[in-house]
Ligand SMILES: Nc1ncnc2c1ncn2[C@@H]1O[C@H](COP(=O)(O)OP(=O)(O)OP(=O)(O)O)[C@@H](O)[C@H]1O
Protein backbone atom coordinates (compact mmCIF):
# COMPACT_ATOMS: atom_id res chain seq x y z
CA UNK A 1 0.00 0.00 0.00
CA UNK A 2 1.36 3.45 -0.87
CA UNK A 3 1.83 6.12 1.79
CA UNK A 4 -0.97 8.23 0.36
CA UNK A 5 -3.37 5.30 0.33
CA UNK A 6 -2.42 4.44 3.91
CA UNK A 7 -3.08 8.00 5.10
CA UNK A 8 -6.37 7.85 3.25
CA UNK A 9 -7.47 4.69 5.13
CA UNK A 10 -6.37 6.15 8.46
CA UNK A 11 -8.39 9.29 7.83
CA UNK A 12 -11.34 7.21 6.68
CA UNK A 13 -11.16 5.11 9.86
CA UNK A 14 -10.98 8.23 12.02
CA UNK A 15 -13.95 9.78 10.27
CA UNK A 16 -15.86 6.55 10.67
CA UNK A 17 -15.09 6.32 14.41
CA UNK A 18 -15.88 10.01 14.98
CA UNK A 19 -19.05 9.90 12.86
CA UNK A 20 -21.59 8.77 15.44
CA UNK A 21 -20.34 10.99 18.31
CA UNK A 22 -20.43 14.02 16.00
CA UNK A 23 -23.93 13.10 14.89
CA UNK A 24 -25.06 12.82 18.51
CA UNK A 25 -23.54 16.20 19.36
CA UNK A 26 -25.30 17.84 16.39
CA UNK A 27 -28.63 16.28 17.29
CA UNK A 28 -28.19 17.30 20.92
CA UNK A 29 -27.41 20.86 19.86
CA UNK A 30 -30.52 20.96 17.69
CA UNK A 31 -32.77 19.68 20.48
CA UNK A 32 -31.28 21.91 23.19
CA UNK A 33 -33.22 25.05 24.15
CA UNK A 34 -31.69 28.41 23.25
CA UNK A 35 -31.79 31.51 25.52
CA UNK A 36 -34.39 33.25 23.27
CA UNK A 37 -37.04 30.55 23.90
CA UNK A 38 -39.26 30.26 26.99
CA UNK A 39 -37.77 31.90 30.06
CA UNK A 40 -35.17 29.69 31.81
CA UNK A 41 -35.71 26.77 29.45
CA UNK A 42 -32.09 26.83 28.36
CA UNK A 43 -31.16 26.12 31.95
CA UNK A 44 -32.90 22.73 31.89
CA UNK A 45 -31.95 21.72 28.36
CA UNK A 46 -28.41 23.05 27.96
CA UNK A 47 -26.57 22.74 24.65
CA UNK A 48 -23.21 20.96 24.30
CA UNK A 49 -21.19 24.18 24.43
CA UNK A 50 -22.73 25.16 27.79
CA UNK A 51 -22.04 21.71 29.19
CA UNK A 52 -18.50 21.86 27.81
CA UNK A 53 -17.95 25.20 29.53
CA UNK A 54 -19.36 23.82 32.80
CA UNK A 55 -17.01 20.87 32.46
CA UNK A 56 -13.98 23.15 32.15
CA UNK A 57 -15.10 25.36 35.04
CA UNK A 58 -15.99 22.58 37.47
CA UNK A 59 -13.60 19.71 36.89
CA UNK A 60 -10.37 21.09 35.50
CA UNK A 61 -7.89 22.92 37.73
CA UNK A 62 -8.04 22.85 41.54
CA UNK A 63 -11.44 21.14 41.48
CA UNK A 64 -9.74 18.13 39.94
CA UNK A 65 -7.67 17.64 43.08
CA UNK A 66 -10.65 18.34 45.40
CA UNK A 67 -13.40 16.41 43.73
CA UNK A 68 -12.04 13.98 41.19
CA UNK A 69 -8.90 12.64 42.81
CA UNK A 70 -10.60 11.48 46.04
CA UNK A 71 -13.14 9.58 43.97
CA UNK A 72 -10.48 7.98 41.82
CA UNK A 73 -8.46 7.15 44.91
CA UNK A 74 -11.38 5.35 46.56
CA UNK A 75 -12.20 3.62 43.30
CA UNK A 76 -8.60 2.50 42.83
CA UNK A 77 -8.22 1.15 46.36
CA UNK A 78 -11.61 -0.54 46.15
CA UNK A 79 -10.67 -2.27 42.91
CA UNK A 80 -7.26 -3.40 44.16
CA UNK A 81 -8.72 -4.77 47.40
CA UNK A 82 -11.49 -6.54 45.47
CA UNK A 83 -9.03 -8.17 43.09
CA UNK A 84 -6.59 -9.25 45.79
CA UNK A 85 -9.29 -10.54 48.15
CA UNK A 86 -11.36 -12.13 45.39
CA UNK A 87 -8.46 -13.94 43.76
CA UNK A 88 -6.88 -15.04 47.07
CA UNK A 89 -10.12 -16.35 48.59
CA UNK A 90 -11.27 -17.77 45.26
CA UNK A 91 -8.05 -19.72 44.82
CA UNK A 92 -8.22 -21.24 48.30
CA UNK A 93 -11.90 -22.12 47.95
CA UNK A 94 -11.41 -23.46 44.41
CA UNK A 95 -8.57 -25.74 45.52
CA UNK A 96 -10.37 -27.23 48.52
CA UNK A 97 -13.55 -29.13 47.60
CA UNK A 98 -14.74 -29.37 51.20
CA UNK A 99 -14.38 -25.62 51.71
CA UNK A 100 -16.30 -25.00 48.50
CA UNK A 101 -19.22 -27.14 49.61
CA UNK A 102 -19.16 -25.44 52.98
CA UNK A 103 -19.14 -21.87 51.64
CA UNK A 104 -21.29 -22.20 48.54
CA UNK A 105 -24.70 -21.41 50.09
CA UNK A 106 -23.29 -18.49 52.09
CA UNK A 107 -21.57 -17.03 49.04
CA UNK A 108 -24.76 -17.30 47.01
CA UNK A 109 -26.60 -15.42 49.73
CA UNK A 110 -24.14 -12.57 50.04
CA UNK A 111 -23.80 -12.24 46.33
CA UNK A 112 -27.58 -11.85 46.03
CA UNK A 113 -27.65 -8.79 48.32
CA UNK A 114 -27.69 -5.54 46.33
CA UNK A 115 -24.65 -3.67 47.70
CA UNK A 116 -26.35 -0.21 47.89
CA UNK A 117 -28.66 -1.70 50.53
CA UNK A 118 -25.58 -2.17 52.69
CA UNK A 119 -24.62 1.51 52.62
CA UNK A 120 -26.73 2.66 55.62
CA UNK A 121 -25.42 -0.18 57.77
CA UNK A 122 -21.81 0.19 56.70
CA UNK A 123 -22.21 3.93 57.35
CA UNK A 124 -23.28 3.22 60.92
CA UNK A 125 -20.38 0.85 61.46
CA UNK A 126 -17.61 2.78 59.77
CA UNK A 127 -18.94 6.35 59.77
CA UNK A 128 -18.83 8.68 56.78
CA UNK A 129 -15.25 7.84 55.91
CA UNK A 130 -13.19 6.77 52.95
CA UNK A 131 -13.06 3.32 54.50
CA UNK A 132 -16.83 3.10 54.39
CA UNK A 133 -16.93 3.97 50.69
CA UNK A 134 -14.16 1.54 49.88
CA UNK A 135 -16.00 -1.13 51.87
CA UNK A 136 -19.12 -0.49 49.81
CA UNK A 137 -17.17 -0.74 46.55
CA UNK A 138 -15.52 -3.98 47.65
CA UNK A 139 -18.80 -5.45 48.88
CA UNK A 140 -20.07 -5.38 45.32
CA UNK A 141 -17.01 -5.74 43.12
CA UNK A 142 -15.51 -8.70 44.94
CA UNK A 143 -18.25 -11.21 44.02
CA UNK A 144 -17.78 -11.58 40.29
CA UNK A 145 -14.02 -11.84 40.85
CA UNK A 146 -14.37 -14.37 43.67
CA UNK A 147 -16.88 -16.60 41.91
CA UNK A 148 -15.06 -16.56 38.59
CA UNK A 149 -11.78 -17.37 40.31
CA UNK A 150 -13.37 -20.35 42.09
CA UNK A 151 -14.72 -21.67 38.79
CA UNK A 152 -11.45 -21.03 36.97
CA UNK A 153 -9.36 -22.78 39.61
CA UNK A 154 -11.75 -25.74 39.74
CA UNK A 155 -11.63 -26.17 36.00
CA UNK A 156 -7.84 -26.60 35.88
CA UNK A 157 -7.14 -29.38 33.40
CA UNK A 158 -6.62 -32.74 35.13
CA UNK A 159 -3.73 -33.70 32.84
CA UNK A 160 -1.96 -30.43 33.64
CA UNK A 161 -2.39 -31.15 37.33
CA UNK A 162 -1.10 -34.70 36.90
CA UNK A 163 1.87 -33.32 35.00
CA UNK A 164 2.66 -31.10 37.98
CA UNK A 165 2.27 -34.11 40.28
CA UNK A 166 4.49 -36.35 38.18
CA UNK A 167 7.28 -33.78 38.08
CA UNK A 168 6.88 -33.05 41.79
CA UNK A 169 6.37 -29.35 41.26
CA UNK A 170 6.28 -27.56 44.60
CA UNK A 171 3.19 -25.97 46.06
CA UNK A 172 4.10 -22.34 45.37
CA UNK A 173 5.38 -23.04 41.90
CA UNK A 174 2.22 -24.93 41.19
CA UNK A 175 0.18 -21.92 42.31
CA UNK A 176 2.19 -19.47 40.26
CA UNK A 177 2.85 -21.51 37.12
CA UNK A 178 -0.27 -23.66 36.94
CA UNK A 179 -3.29 -22.69 39.02
CA UNK A 180 -3.32 -18.92 38.54
CA UNK A 181 -2.46 -18.89 34.82
CA UNK A 182 -4.99 -21.65 34.16
CA UNK A 183 -7.66 -19.60 35.92
CA UNK A 184 -6.56 -16.27 34.47
CA UNK A 185 -9.09 -16.09 31.61
CA UNK A 186 -11.92 -16.56 34.11
CA UNK A 187 -10.30 -14.19 36.60
CA UNK A 188 -10.11 -11.48 33.96
CA UNK A 189 -13.77 -12.00 33.09
CA UNK A 190 -14.58 -11.48 36.75
CA UNK A 191 -12.40 -8.38 36.98
CA UNK A 192 -14.10 -6.85 33.95
CA UNK A 193 -17.51 -7.21 35.59
CA UNK A 194 -16.09 -6.09 38.93
CA UNK A 195 -14.79 -2.85 37.42
CA UNK A 196 -18.19 -1.66 36.22
CA UNK A 197 -19.78 -2.62 39.54
CA UNK A 198 -17.02 -0.69 41.35
CA UNK A 199 -17.64 2.47 39.31
CA UNK A 200 -21.38 2.34 40.00
CA UNK A 201 -20.82 1.84 43.73
CA UNK A 202 -18.24 4.63 43.88
CA UNK A 203 -20.88 7.09 42.64
CA UNK A 204 -23.70 5.71 44.76
CA UNK A 205 -21.65 5.68 47.96
CA UNK A 206 -20.75 9.32 47.38
CA UNK A 207 -24.33 10.30 46.66
CA UNK A 208 -25.40 8.87 49.99
CA UNK A 209 -22.84 10.32 52.28
CA UNK A 210 -19.96 12.47 51.32
CA UNK A 211 -18.57 15.97 51.20
CA UNK A 212 -16.42 15.44 48.17
CA UNK A 213 -16.21 13.34 45.08
CA UNK A 214 -17.93 12.95 41.76
CA UNK A 215 -21.16 11.47 43.07
CA UNK A 216 -21.43 14.13 45.73
CA UNK A 217 -20.91 16.98 43.23
CA UNK A 218 -23.44 15.58 40.76
CA UNK A 219 -26.12 15.41 43.44
CA UNK A 220 -25.12 18.85 44.75
CA UNK A 221 -25.49 20.40 41.27
CA UNK A 222 -28.80 18.70 40.73
CA UNK A 223 -30.20 19.91 44.07
CA UNK A 224 -29.18 23.46 43.13
CA UNK A 225 -30.68 23.21 39.64
CA UNK A 226 -27.25 23.52 38.02
CA UNK A 227 -28.28 21.24 35.20
CA UNK A 228 -25.37 21.89 32.83
CA UNK A 229 -22.95 21.25 35.69
CA UNK A 230 -24.76 18.03 36.54
CA UNK A 231 -24.47 16.88 32.96
CA UNK A 232 -20.78 17.74 32.91
CA UNK A 233 -20.31 15.40 35.89
CA UNK A 234 -22.03 12.63 34.03
CA UNK A 235 -19.74 13.23 31.06
CA UNK A 236 -16.78 12.90 33.42
CA UNK A 237 -18.16 9.63 34.78
CA UNK A 238 -18.44 8.30 31.26
CA UNK A 239 -14.86 9.31 30.57
CA UNK A 240 -13.73 7.60 33.79
CA UNK A 241 -15.45 4.42 32.64
CA UNK A 242 -13.74 4.63 29.27
CA UNK A 243 -10.37 5.17 30.95
CA UNK A 244 -10.92 2.16 33.24
CA UNK A 245 -11.84 0.02 30.26
CA UNK A 246 -8.71 1.15 28.42
CA UNK A 247 -6.45 0.30 31.36
CA UNK A 248 -8.19 -3.05 31.74
CA UNK A 249 -7.86 -3.76 28.03
CA UNK A 250 -4.16 -3.00 28.16
CA UNK A 251 -3.61 -5.29 31.17
CA UNK A 252 -5.75 -8.03 29.69
CA UNK A 253 -3.87 -8.04 26.41
CA UNK A 254 -0.63 -8.49 28.29
CA UNK A 255 -1.80 -11.10 30.78
CA UNK A 256 -3.88 -13.15 28.34
CA UNK A 257 -1.67 -12.83 25.29
CA UNK A 258 -1.14 -16.61 25.27
CA UNK A 259 -4.89 -17.20 25.57
CA UNK A 260 -5.90 -14.98 22.67
CA UNK A 261 -3.06 -16.41 20.59
CA UNK A 262 -4.25 -19.93 21.35
CA UNK A 263 -7.87 -19.13 20.46
CA UNK A 264 -6.74 -17.60 17.20
CA UNK A 265 -4.79 -20.75 16.30
CA UNK A 266 -7.74 -22.96 17.23
CA UNK A 267 -10.06 -20.94 15.01
CA UNK A 268 -7.53 -21.45 12.24
CA UNK B 269 24.38 -58.67 26.24
CA UNK B 270 25.24 -58.78 29.93
CA UNK B 271 22.43 -59.45 32.39
CA UNK B 272 21.12 -56.11 33.66
CA UNK B 273 20.31 -55.34 37.25
CA UNK B 274 16.61 -55.09 37.96
CA UNK B 275 15.45 -51.51 38.19
CA UNK B 276 11.68 -51.63 38.10
CA UNK B 277 9.64 -54.42 39.61
CA UNK B 278 5.88 -54.68 39.31
CA UNK B 279 4.56 -57.44 41.48
CA UNK B 280 0.98 -58.77 41.46
CA UNK B 281 -0.34 -55.32 40.68
CA UNK B 282 -4.08 -54.92 40.76
CA UNK B 283 -6.07 -51.74 40.26
CA UNK B 284 -9.78 -51.32 40.74
CA UNK B 285 -11.44 -47.98 40.06
CA UNK B 286 -14.16 -47.53 42.61
CA UNK B 287 -17.13 -45.44 41.66
CA UNK B 288 -20.76 -45.14 42.79
CA UNK B 289 -21.85 -46.76 39.52
CA UNK B 290 -19.83 -49.88 40.26
CA UNK B 291 -16.20 -50.89 40.37
CA UNK B 292 -14.04 -51.27 37.27
CA UNK B 293 -11.20 -53.74 37.53
CA UNK B 294 -8.72 -52.12 35.16
CA UNK B 295 -5.76 -54.34 36.04
CA UNK B 296 -6.20 -57.89 37.28
CA UNK B 297 -2.86 -59.32 38.35
CA UNK B 298 0.18 -58.00 36.61
CA UNK B 299 3.86 -58.77 37.24
CA UNK B 300 7.00 -57.97 35.32
CA UNK B 301 10.48 -56.59 35.85
CA UNK B 302 12.57 -54.22 33.85
CA UNK B 303 16.37 -54.01 33.84
CA UNK B 304 18.40 -50.81 34.06
CA UNK B 305 18.91 -49.34 30.62
CA UNK B 306 16.27 -51.50 28.97
CA UNK B 307 13.77 -50.32 26.35
CA UNK B 308 10.54 -52.19 26.94
CA UNK B 309 7.41 -51.78 24.85
CA UNK B 310 3.98 -52.61 26.18
CA UNK B 311 1.22 -53.43 23.72
CA UNK B 312 -2.34 -54.25 24.50
CA UNK B 313 -5.84 -53.68 23.20
CA UNK B 314 -7.43 -50.29 23.72
CA UNK B 315 -8.89 -49.88 27.19
CA UNK B 316 -6.89 -52.74 28.68
CA UNK B 317 -5.38 -50.55 31.38
CA UNK B 318 -2.09 -49.39 29.89
CA UNK B 319 -2.48 -45.81 31.10
CA UNK B 320 -3.63 -47.09 34.47
CA UNK B 321 -0.51 -49.26 34.73
CA UNK B 322 1.79 -46.35 33.91
CA UNK B 323 0.09 -44.11 36.44
CA UNK B 324 0.50 -46.76 39.12
CA UNK B 325 4.18 -47.12 38.22
CA UNK B 326 4.69 -43.35 38.26
CA UNK B 327 3.07 -43.07 41.68
CA UNK B 328 0.12 -41.03 40.43
CA UNK B 329 -2.35 -43.76 41.33
CA UNK B 330 -2.31 -46.01 44.37
CA UNK B 331 -2.53 -49.71 43.45
CA UNK B 332 -5.44 -51.62 44.96
CA UNK B 333 -3.11 -54.53 45.55
CA UNK B 334 0.50 -55.50 44.87
CA UNK B 335 3.61 -53.36 44.74
CA UNK B 336 5.69 -51.28 42.41
CA UNK B 337 9.37 -51.09 43.33
CA UNK B 338 11.94 -48.77 41.83
CA UNK B 339 15.58 -49.64 42.64
CA UNK B 340 14.31 -51.84 45.44
CA UNK B 341 12.25 -49.06 47.03
CA UNK B 342 8.49 -49.18 47.07
CA UNK B 343 6.87 -46.43 45.02
CA UNK B 344 4.24 -44.55 47.01
CA UNK B 345 4.20 -41.28 45.11
CA UNK B 346 5.89 -39.56 42.19
CA UNK B 347 9.67 -39.97 42.39
CA UNK B 348 12.44 -37.90 40.80
CA UNK B 349 13.77 -41.00 39.08
CA UNK B 350 10.83 -41.17 36.69
CA UNK B 351 9.58 -38.83 34.01
CA UNK B 352 6.33 -39.19 32.15
CA UNK B 353 5.29 -38.32 28.63
CA UNK B 354 1.51 -38.29 28.60
CA UNK B 355 -0.82 -39.68 25.99
CA UNK B 356 -2.55 -36.28 25.79
CA UNK B 357 0.57 -34.28 25.11
CA UNK B 358 -1.34 -31.17 24.05
CA UNK B 359 -2.92 -30.93 27.46
CA UNK B 360 0.24 -31.72 29.39
CA UNK B 361 2.14 -28.67 28.15
CA UNK B 362 1.29 -25.32 29.71
CA UNK B 363 0.11 -22.95 26.98
CA UNK B 364 1.00 -19.80 28.95
CA UNK B 365 4.67 -20.79 29.12
CA UNK B 366 7.14 -20.78 26.28
CA UNK B 367 8.66 -24.03 25.12
CA UNK B 368 11.77 -23.23 27.12
CA UNK B 369 9.86 -22.43 30.31
CA UNK B 370 7.85 -25.63 29.94
CA UNK B 371 11.08 -27.61 29.89
CA UNK B 372 12.49 -25.53 32.73
CA UNK B 373 9.54 -25.77 35.12
CA UNK B 374 10.26 -29.25 36.53
CA UNK B 375 13.90 -28.27 37.07
CA UNK B 376 13.11 -25.22 39.17
CA UNK B 377 12.79 -27.18 42.39
CA UNK B 378 15.84 -29.31 41.72
CA UNK B 379 18.18 -26.69 43.17
CA UNK B 380 20.67 -26.95 40.34
CA UNK B 381 23.18 -24.19 39.68
CA UNK B 382 21.83 -21.78 37.07
CA UNK B 383 24.44 -22.69 34.47
CA UNK B 384 23.78 -26.39 34.76
CA UNK B 385 20.03 -25.87 34.51
CA UNK B 386 20.45 -23.81 31.37
CA UNK B 387 22.70 -26.42 29.86
CA UNK B 388 20.21 -29.21 30.59
CA UNK B 389 17.46 -27.25 28.88
CA UNK B 390 19.56 -26.34 25.86
CA UNK B 391 20.83 -29.88 25.45
CA UNK B 392 17.44 -31.51 25.65
CA UNK B 393 15.87 -29.05 23.22
CA UNK B 394 18.83 -29.65 20.95
CA UNK B 395 18.38 -33.42 21.27
CA UNK B 396 14.78 -33.26 20.06
CA UNK B 397 15.66 -30.76 17.34
CA UNK B 398 13.74 -27.83 18.78
CA UNK B 399 16.50 -25.43 19.80
CA UNK B 400 15.09 -22.90 17.34
CA UNK B 401 11.59 -23.02 18.86
CA UNK B 402 12.58 -22.31 22.47
CA UNK B 403 10.80 -18.95 22.54
CA UNK B 404 7.59 -20.17 20.89
CA UNK B 405 4.50 -21.20 22.77
CA UNK B 406 3.31 -24.82 22.50
CA UNK B 407 0.16 -23.87 20.59
CA UNK B 408 2.27 -22.32 17.86
CA UNK B 409 3.79 -25.74 17.12
CA UNK B 410 2.53 -28.77 15.22
CA UNK B 411 1.43 -31.90 17.09
CA UNK B 412 4.72 -33.66 16.43
CA UNK B 413 6.70 -30.70 17.70
CA UNK B 414 4.55 -30.46 20.83
CA UNK B 415 5.24 -34.11 21.51
CA UNK B 416 8.95 -33.36 21.15
CA UNK B 417 8.64 -30.59 23.74
CA UNK B 418 7.07 -33.08 26.13
CA UNK B 419 9.98 -35.46 25.46
CA UNK B 420 12.54 -32.67 25.97
CA UNK B 421 10.89 -31.77 29.27
CA UNK B 422 11.10 -35.39 30.38
CA UNK B 423 14.76 -35.92 29.47
CA UNK B 424 15.89 -32.58 30.93
CA UNK B 425 14.49 -33.88 34.22
CA UNK B 426 17.23 -36.54 34.05
CA UNK B 427 15.13 -39.52 35.06
CA UNK B 428 16.47 -43.03 35.32
CA UNK B 429 13.39 -44.21 33.53
CA UNK B 430 11.35 -42.47 30.87
CA UNK B 431 7.73 -43.57 30.75
CA UNK B 432 5.86 -42.86 27.54
CA UNK B 433 2.14 -43.41 27.06
CA UNK B 434 1.17 -43.89 23.40
CA UNK B 435 3.15 -40.78 22.61
CA UNK B 436 2.83 -40.94 18.84
CA UNK B 437 -0.77 -42.04 18.47
CA UNK B 438 -1.90 -38.68 17.13
CA UNK B 439 0.88 -37.65 14.75
CA UNK B 440 1.23 -38.37 11.03
CA UNK B 441 3.20 -41.34 9.72
CA UNK B 442 6.35 -39.48 8.70
CA UNK B 443 6.58 -37.57 11.99
CA UNK B 444 5.92 -40.79 13.79
CA UNK B 445 8.84 -42.53 12.10
CA UNK B 446 11.12 -39.59 12.96
CA UNK B 447 10.00 -39.60 16.58
CA UNK B 448 10.52 -43.37 16.83
CA UNK B 449 14.11 -42.93 15.70
CA UNK B 450 14.47 -40.06 18.16
CA UNK B 451 13.41 -42.36 21.00
CA UNK B 452 15.90 -45.02 19.96
CA UNK B 453 18.63 -42.38 19.70
CA UNK B 454 17.89 -41.04 23.17
CA UNK B 455 17.94 -44.54 24.54
CA UNK B 456 21.32 -45.31 23.04
CA UNK B 457 23.04 -41.96 23.54
CA UNK B 458 21.79 -41.28 27.05
CA UNK B 459 21.45 -44.80 28.38
CA UNK B 460 18.06 -43.93 29.86
CA UNK B 461 15.63 -46.80 30.43
CA UNK B 462 12.39 -46.43 28.53
CA UNK B 463 8.99 -47.95 29.14
CA UNK B 464 6.99 -47.30 26.02
CA UNK B 465 3.27 -48.00 25.69
CA UNK B 466 1.69 -48.31 22.28
CA UNK B 467 -1.15 -50.11 20.59
CA UNK B 468 0.77 -50.30 17.33
CA UNK B 469 2.35 -53.74 16.99
CA UNK B 470 4.91 -52.71 14.33
CA UNK B 471 6.00 -49.81 16.48
CA UNK B 472 6.53 -52.03 19.51
CA UNK B 473 8.66 -54.48 17.55
CA UNK B 474 10.65 -51.76 15.81
CA UNK B 475 11.41 -49.87 19.03
CA UNK B 476 11.65 -52.44 21.76
CA UNK B 477 14.34 -54.69 23.10
CA UNK B 478 11.46 -56.55 24.71
CA UNK B 479 7.72 -56.44 24.12
CA UNK B 480 5.16 -57.15 26.81
CA UNK B 481 1.78 -58.14 25.43
CA UNK B 482 -1.10 -57.41 27.78
CA UNK B 483 -4.41 -59.20 27.77
CA UNK B 484 -7.66 -57.32 27.79
CA UNK B 485 -9.20 -56.22 31.06
CA UNK B 486 -8.81 -57.51 33.80
CA UNK B 487 -5.28 -57.25 32.60
CA UNK B 488 -2.36 -59.66 32.89
CA UNK B 489 0.89 -60.06 31.03
CA UNK B 490 0.07 -62.39 28.15
CA UNK B 491 3.61 -62.72 26.85
CA UNK B 492 7.07 -61.25 27.29
CA UNK B 493 8.92 -61.40 24.02
CA UNK B 494 12.58 -60.62 23.46
CA UNK B 495 13.16 -58.71 20.24
CA UNK B 496 16.33 -60.15 18.76
CA UNK B 497 16.76 -57.61 15.99
CA UNK B 498 20.12 -55.86 15.52
CA UNK B 499 20.65 -52.79 17.71
CA UNK B 500 21.19 -50.56 14.71
CA UNK B 501 17.69 -50.11 13.43
CA UNK B 502 16.48 -48.29 10.40
CA UNK B 503 12.93 -47.57 9.32
CA UNK B 504 13.37 -49.17 5.91
CA UNK B 505 15.84 -52.03 6.28
CA UNK B 506 14.80 -53.23 9.75
CA UNK B 507 11.13 -53.31 8.87
CA UNK B 508 12.00 -55.33 5.76
CA UNK B 509 13.84 -58.06 7.69
CA UNK B 510 12.17 -61.47 7.67
CA UNK B 511 12.75 -61.63 11.44
CA UNK B 512 10.80 -58.39 11.87
CA UNK B 513 7.84 -59.91 10.06
CA UNK B 514 8.08 -63.07 12.16
CA UNK B 515 8.13 -61.11 15.38
CA UNK B 516 5.21 -58.90 14.48
CA UNK B 517 3.18 -61.93 13.38
CA UNK B 518 4.01 -63.50 16.70
CA UNK B 519 2.90 -60.44 18.69
CA UNK B 520 -0.17 -60.08 16.52
CA UNK B 521 -1.14 -63.68 17.28
CA UNK B 522 -0.85 -63.07 21.00
CA UNK B 523 -2.99 -59.98 20.83
CA UNK B 524 -5.66 -61.83 18.89
CA UNK B 525 -5.64 -64.56 21.51
CA UNK B 526 -5.73 -61.97 24.27
CA UNK B 527 -8.77 -60.33 22.70
CA UNK B 528 -10.56 -63.63 22.10
CA UNK B 529 -10.32 -64.72 25.68
N1 LIG C 1 -10.62 -42.56 36.49
C1 LIG C 1 -11.25 -43.68 36.12
N2 LIG C 1 -12.37 -44.07 36.78
C2 LIG C 1 -13.01 -45.22 36.42
N3 LIG C 1 -12.62 -46.03 35.43
C3 LIG C 1 -11.52 -45.70 34.74
C4 LIG C 1 -10.78 -44.51 35.04
N4 LIG C 1 -9.74 -44.42 34.20
C5 LIG C 1 -9.81 -45.51 33.40
N5 LIG C 1 -10.87 -46.28 33.72
C6 LIG C 1 -11.25 -47.57 33.09
O1 LIG C 1 -10.19 -48.46 33.25
C7 LIG C 1 -9.96 -49.20 32.07
C8 LIG C 1 -8.53 -49.00 31.59
O2 LIG C 1 -8.33 -47.63 31.20
P1 LIG C 1 -6.95 -47.11 30.66
O3 LIG C 1 -7.11 -45.69 30.34
O4 LIG C 1 -5.89 -47.46 31.62
O5 LIG C 1 -6.79 -47.96 29.33
P2 LIG C 1 -5.72 -47.82 28.17
O6 LIG C 1 -5.20 -49.16 27.90
O7 LIG C 1 -4.75 -46.74 28.48
O8 LIG C 1 -6.65 -47.37 26.96
P3 LIG C 1 -6.24 -46.56 25.64
O9 LIG C 1 -5.51 -47.54 24.75
O10 LIG C 1 -7.56 -46.17 25.07
O11 LIG C 1 -5.40 -45.41 26.07
C9 LIG C 1 -10.99 -48.73 31.07
O12 LIG C 1 -12.06 -49.65 31.07
C10 LIG C 1 -11.46 -47.41 31.61
O13 LIG C 1 -12.80 -47.18 31.29
Ligand SMILES: [Mg+2]
Nearest residue numbers: 318319355433
Ligand atom coordinates in the same frame (compact mmCIF):
# COMPACT_ATOMS: atom_id res chain seq x y z
MG1 LIG D 1 -4.24 -44.91 27.58
